[in-house]
Amino acid sequence: MSITAKANALWEYANPRKFLATSERVLPFFWITSAVCLVVGLTWGFFFTPDDYKQGSTVKIIYLHVPASLMAINCWLMMLATSLVWLVRRHHVSALAARAAAPIGIVMTLISLATGAIWGQPMWGTWWAWDPRLTSFLILFLFYLGYVALWEAIEDPDTAADLTSVLCLVGSVFALLSRYAVNFWNQGLHQGASVMRAAAVTGADTEEKVSNIYFYPLLLCIVGFVLLFIALVFYRTGTEIRARRIKALLARERVSG
Amino acid sequence: MIPDLGKYSDTVLSAYAASILLLVALVVFSILRGRKVRAEMDKLEQRMSRHG
Amino acid sequence: MIALLLRDLKLAFRAGGGFGLGLAFFLIVTVLVPFSVGPQSSLLSTIAPGVLWLGALLACLLSLDRLLALDWEDGSLDLLATAPLPLESVVTIKALAHWLTTGLPLVLAAPFLGVLLNLPAPGFSWLVISLLLGTPAMSVIGTFGAALTVGLKRGGLLLSLLVLPLYVPTLIFGAEVARRGAAGMETQTPLLMLAGITAATVALLPFASAAVLRINLR
Amino acid sequence: MIALLLRDLKLAFRAGGGFGLGLAFFLIVTVLVPFSVGPQSSLLSTIAPGVLWLGALLACLLSLDRLLALDWEDGSLDLLATAPLPLESVVTIKALAHWLTTGLPLVLAAPFLGVLLNLPAPGFSWLVISLLLGTPAMSVIGTFGAALTVGLKRGGLLLSLLVLPLYVPTLIFGAEVARRGAAGMETQTPLLMLAGITAATVALLPFASAAVLRINLR
Amino acid sequence: MIVTDLAIARGGVPVLEGLSFSLKAGKALILRGPNGIGKTTLLRTLAGLQPPLAGRIEGAEDQIAYASHSDGLKPTLTVVENLSFWASVFGTHDIQRALDAFALNELADRHAGNLSAGQKRRLGLARMLVTGRPIWMLDEPTVSLDRNAVQMFADAVRDHLGQGGSALIATHIDLGLDGEVLDVGPNKAKPKPIDDFDGGFL
Amino acid sequence: MIVTDLAIARGGVPVLEGLSFSLKAGKALILRGPNGIGKTTLLRTLAGLQPPLAGRIEGAEDQIAYASHSDGLKPTLTVVENLSFWASVFGTHDIQRALDAFALNELADRHAGNLSAGQKRRLGLARMLVTGRPIWMLDEPTVSLDRNAVQMFADAVRDHLGQGGSALIATHIDLGLDGEVLDVGPNKAKPKPIDDFDGGFL
């Protein structure tokens, strides 16, 4: 099978009905695996990992904080991608997927902020500090709010999809800019990224390493969050497709009646 | 049953509680809305196919 | 009267009704403050009570232009004026609906935003108390301003200008309560003044608003 | 194009056109700051550059909802879109007119308001320079926000919500320049960044605004 | 309702003067006159929204249901919600009769913002039926109605008159109602001599 | 201008389809159809304000002067200022002919906001003359005009046609122009079968 044929096969799912049928079939898998991963990962992390010598039992927060933080960013990236697809290929499912994902992103950002704030209280002695990473998450939260508010405010679904897509594009550029601006403005307290650093995974002796005892349950939680995100996006996109269809049916009734 | 969390037990427990609450709320609201919208659409499709 | 209140609440909660926008604005202004004055937490915690009061005031202010203007534009206000409901109660209900959909959420959100600005611990309760007492006055005064400018196209900015000076006494005493509370000083005097202002405006200003509205309608 | 610019300026200066309202808002917010954070002059002079930047930003923000909405309501925007003038230049001209009637006056007024807040002496020139560089970006970004929300009834608050996060980089670098300037530190890096942002937004954002406006018009 | 020697102004400029007429129970009065003569101004004055320059209006207090050029509908409320709101403001509760009279039953759960112009207008007119007030004042009620809907409206007015109500209707078209016609053309305010400089600069 | 097999949508819902017609120089085409059929939508599509669903529009590029339901007047500018603005946007400069054609000379220095509805409309129509464009598209141009002003308008159109221009006019009344009539009623879009679920939800 050639690459273009494969690509065409992928675009097939842009058909709402096909998408609904497929997602109906795969959804149980995602729901169940995500539940399993999360339950196992969190139980493992919460009950069966030792306390950190420095942070005490608070390390256990990492199993929620890090996956939520990752998903908060990835969700925005996904919205950016689907917005682009909508603008270029005008597949409705794509726009609706972006709309469906935004509230998930909001919740993920909120979890990251909440767990971070709760963690910060014993570690840094304050609920909140204007650290660059924390600050950029707050800004990301604002972008999510504006994005959702714009979707809600516009009547016509296609116009709303177009406008929110452009907002997502322009917003991403400004979010990136803000990230640099904030970095310049204040150097922070927060951990550098170390989970994804090879040294950390191999257990090299860096100060910030996340050692293997913590790493495996954390990985399981991250996988669980990813699967949960996928399940939610599929499910909610289905809901949005139906809502869109209701709107279209009503509009048609209005014209013919 | 709950492991000894030391002096940070409030911190850890509240972090877990808040996160799980948010996650569960997200899932529950998604499913409630999904059910409602699906029922509404089915009703509408039936009505419209009856009236042509 | 209940019907009007319920309708206004319903309208605010429906899509595009604007509920939550004031809140979001409050959040954003609070976030922008550290960007503009710098991130030192000691400085932030000094100015926190004042900034939160100012932010709440601005958020309140910006939501005023929906308060009467939408009803004016679609003709409901004319019809309400000819209905068996004194215009005084109409404006009171409108102010109440505004407070419930804007003022109250601001009060409830203020402690969380206090965290962002490192508000000292004793300040939280005083901030909430002072806002709880002050926001009704802001809604009532705002309704008066909205009634003054209701016929004007895009009168939003003019409305802000008219209303801001009227907000000064409320702001002074309200912020003073919050500031003294945060610093652990006694707050009785400004608190009494704030309560007095709120009681007086809530009792008297609706008459002025109704009179002004009657003039604008004709 | 010149005709459009001249018309917009004329409209702003005519009665009810809104010229000076942004300025007045800036003034009032600045005056309210001492009421809310307290009158100690050392505190005020520390936060002065930031407060002035934030005040200018808010004043700019509040005047945005007249930028395109009036033309939309009376149908001029439809007619302009069918006129032999690319929509990109229309939005650029609109942003320019907004800057001339709102941004520029704010820049000119800022030093006087600096006096009210005890801005340290070296801060004045840096404040003016940073505002002069930053306000065009605010007008252009604001035009984008106005184009996004132009079809919405009373979209003012939503407009603020969308635009404020976009203002963050400009605000950070602008306020940083003013703050460093006031403290006598070097300002080159943030100044360059600010200039870069302004140049990039002025060059690129009108295309996005025009695209968005086209979507809203159809 | 009895009106004697009424003079009215719009934007500080007198538009009509020396207007006298009476509106009896069970009768309709059709208001005619060219654009800009002051029909809307007259109706607003009678409804108590603005004070007259001179003259007397008797028997209007709390009797009038007024329908202006705009309908006062909330686009995000449904048809039923819109109507019930006005019903409870006027202290009546039966909206079914109004829905029936203007064939709104099948639109009952639609948001008012999604209605076509004519349907909106029908909803606006249905509001008159839930006010429970005897004197209807209608300002160009048939704007954007098609022939069928105009008939509905005429029937509703006839019904209202039959129950002892009365109606004052400003319109340019022929509604097929048998009511007297009041042409306000001759009552156009004469410009004062320009050296008459006293009073309100009128 | 030649239009072939055009289909148009409003708010995501197809309203007209299979529309073909041509508009020749020196000719007027009168657009008819009941309320809500899609006349405004058609004119907006032809003017390039919204994309068609399907079909082709040829020879319209930069040829069209469009007048919508609203006039695009600025209330705080005078009549002359309003007109000269549009004249310079379209790169023409003679507004005198437009003032003459719609009897606006004596209103020249009045603010547009103080005009009566009919006068405003006349000013809006005068704008067409300063565009210098050959194809006029007018959406219910005679709303709120009295008989005299309708005559003025018809004369202006006749004049424009005489100079080789053309006009597409959506209207419910008889203008006394001899142009072909295009009734879009039969082109009303047929609803798709409801199990048609793909693509654009249309």
Ligand code: HEM
């Ligand atoms: C409200 C405040 C906070 C926010 C918004 C926040 C945000 C983030 C983000 C975005 C990441 C990135 C994940 C990645 O790139 O891998 C992260 C990771 C992390 N955070 Fe936080 N954080 C906050 C507070 C805290 C606090 C108070 C602590 C502990 C003292 C903490 C400890 C960590 C750790 C250990 C990681 C993993 C770093 C790594 O190894 O990649 N965070 N946080």
Ligand SMILES: Nc1ncnc2c1ncn2[C@@H]1O[C@H](COP(=O)(O)OP(=O)(O)OP(=O)(O)O)[C@@H](O)[C@H]1O
């Ligand atoms: N807002 C206003 N300010 C000043 N003058 C106005 C205003 N509105 C209307 N006028 C003037 O008052 C006069 C009477 O207007 P009115 O609306 O009562 O006329 P009308 O008979 O209802 O016209 P129509 O048939 O067009 O509805 C008109 O000459 C008009 O120019």
Ligand SMILES: Nc1ncnc2c1ncn2[C@@H]1O[C@H](COP(=O)(O)OP(=O)(O)OP(=O)(O)O)[C@@H](O)[C@H]1O
């Ligand atoms: N903003 C809108 N959003 C969604 N649908 C709309 C909108 N405006 C109009 N419609 C619908 O589109 C259809 C066509 O409207 P259009 O305005 O083109 O009709 P028209 O023929 O011009 O009517 P009229 O004679 O009343 O001017 C109508 O059925 C209407 O309900």
Ligand SMILES: [Mg+2]
């Ligand atoms: Mg009238």
Ligand SMILES: [Mg+2]
């Ligand atoms: Mg039309």
